[in-house]
């Protein structure tokens with residue numbers, strides 16, 4: 093940048109472990125260059141009222157504050173989903189207000205939705221850098237997103253404990269993990285724990301087949317198998333009347349009750365005659381302390397963000413997203429990071445291997 097005095101930073105979308113570490117890294121690198129870092133609160137929501145009440149939504153990140161942030165879980169800056177930012181007039185006003193506040197560039201830590209918002213701001217003349225802060229690992233341009241490694245570690249730890257109790261009681265387990273439409277957390281958790289089955293949103297699946305596999309495993313002597321399911325796998329289930337299985341066994345079920353981990357475990361219990369139990373891991377995946385990998389990735393990403401913003405930003409109309417390629421941190425234009433013609437890689441062979449070992 094032609095010597096920007098102030099850089100803004102915000103976190104957007106679901107919180108993810110490592111967001112704070114990335115803010116700290118950007119803050120340290122910004123200070124080293126003699127610039128100022130302004131934290132913007134609650135994602136793009138913090139840009140909506142900048143001209144009216146800047147003090148409410150914007151905070152100078154001084155060295156003292158930055159030291160505190162490093163040890164915090166969640167995101168110090170808070171995060172939000174901001175539907176109003178889909179409106180071009182709202183974005184135009186936000187860009188004008190940022191300029192009025194002397195904020196000449198922005199670091200956006202978030203997922204693909206947040207990147208779309210950042211790209212629009214670039215087009216309005218605010219140079220933006222994206223750091224992929226989401227546990228989902230659902231961005232095709234990067235081998236890792238910030239928080240994914242931590243989320244997997246949380247799930248692995250949980251599944252190891254669940255498998256111990258499963259073994260003690262000879263009970264199979266259904267464990268639901270997050271990931272939105274991406275099965276990476278589920279797949280990685282499954283291979284790291286030796287889980288016998290995995291269901292992901294990328295692949296069609298058949299409940300009867302899962303029950304048959306469970307019955308087969310039990311017959312072979314494995315009375316404590318683990319099924320890892322990704323939260324949004326339901327829409328990929330082949331038609332199967334699981335409600336009838338539940339109703340025929342005198343459990344209460346209504347026509348509009350959705351399939352859940354709990355109901356899947358009950359259906360498997362009834363079909364495979366085994367005491368299957370369900371656990372939903374939930375927000376422990378998002379509120380965890382970042383792993384060493386995520387903390388180091390955050391450091392490198394923050395450093396690259398500041399390097400890019402302190403260089404020549406005259407060609408920034410497409411912005412840049414930071415990612416990992418061949419194990420190294422790199423940057424690529426938002427348009428490339430969001431390119432729908434580059435679908436996220438899914439390892440189908442690995443999926444079939446997990447479900448057949």
Ligand code: ADP
Nearest residue numbers: 105106136173174177202203204205206208209
């Ligand atoms: P994530 O960034 O984790 O993918 P969301 O999809 O919820 O999370 O997006 C976060 C925010 O990014 C949205 O609430 C909205 O403010 C902004 N956003 C999403 N899509 C767009 C878009 N197409 N144009 C502008 N802003 C967007």
Ligand code: F6P
Nearest residue numbers: 106226227228270271272323378
């Ligand atoms: O994007 C992160 C994520 O945790 C997804 O895995 C999940 O689908 C979604 O956010 C849940 O969002 P919320 O916490 O707003 O329900």
Ligand code: MG
Nearest residue numbers: 105203204205
């Ligand atoms: Mg997203």
